[in-house]
Amino acid sequence: CAMRSLLNGNSVIEVASVGGRPPHQVSQHTIAEIIELRADEIFRLVLNEIKKVQHVSTISSGIVITGGTSSLNGMTEAAEKITGMPVRRGVPLSIEGLSDTFRHPMYATGIGILNSAILQGMEDKRLIDGTMFENIFYRMRNWFGGFFNF
Numbered sequence: 001c002a003m004r005s006l007l008n009g010n011s012v013i014e015v016a017s018v019g020g021r022p023p024h025q026v027s028q029h030t031i032a033e034i035i036e037l038r039a040d041e042i043f044r045l046v047l048n049e050i051k052k053v054q055h056v057s058t059i060s061s062g063i064v065i066t067g068g069t070s071s072l073n074g075m076t077e078a079a080e081k082i083t084g085m086p087v088r089r090g091v092p093l094s095i096e097g098l099s100d101t102f103r104h105p106m107y108a109t110g111i112g113i114l115n116s117a118i119l120q121g122m123e124d125k126r127l128i129d130g131t132m133f134e135n136i137f138y139r140m141r142n143w144f145g146g147f148f149n150f
Contacts (some may be wrong), residue, residue: 001028001031001032001035001064001072001073001074002032002033002035002036002039002072002073002074002075002077003032003036003073003074003077003078003081004029004033004036006073006074007028007029007032009028010027010028011027011028012022012025012026012027012028013025013028013031014029019091022114033035035072036074037057037130039075039078039079040078040082043078043079043082043083044082046063046079046082046083047082050083056083056085057086059085061086061089062085062086062087062088063079063083063085063086063088064087064088064089064090065079065087065088065090065105065107066089066090066105066108066109066112067105067106067109068105068106069102070089070090070105071089071104071105071106075089076088076089078083089105090105090108090109090112091103091104091108092104092107092108092111092112092115095111095115098111102141110140114136
């Protein structure tokens, strides 16, 4: 959870350790506090960058956040609290041939970059084929899967 105020209770979570050490117990409140403080810091930095290039009042449609962390409970609320703007999670939509597996905020930025390249005419014709497009994302997912548990 990205905001402590949204927690119900204070359950304990088992956290894996590194180096063969045994896992240890951490309260959900402690984890939420760490996440909330980092999210607060990040969204303040984002707001400062927006203010450098544009007046905040001219952004009528708000902010779109992407990535797996954007799916955390309370993340959009945390962003709205800091920026004072409407915030929503970005999910890849309207991409023909894209498997439902990749219609998740975790893949939104990568898919958006690839889609933009395709729309700008920098694509190889094989990339437009839905199966090739999907294969790229499966390979990316498998590669990242080596670092994270999917």
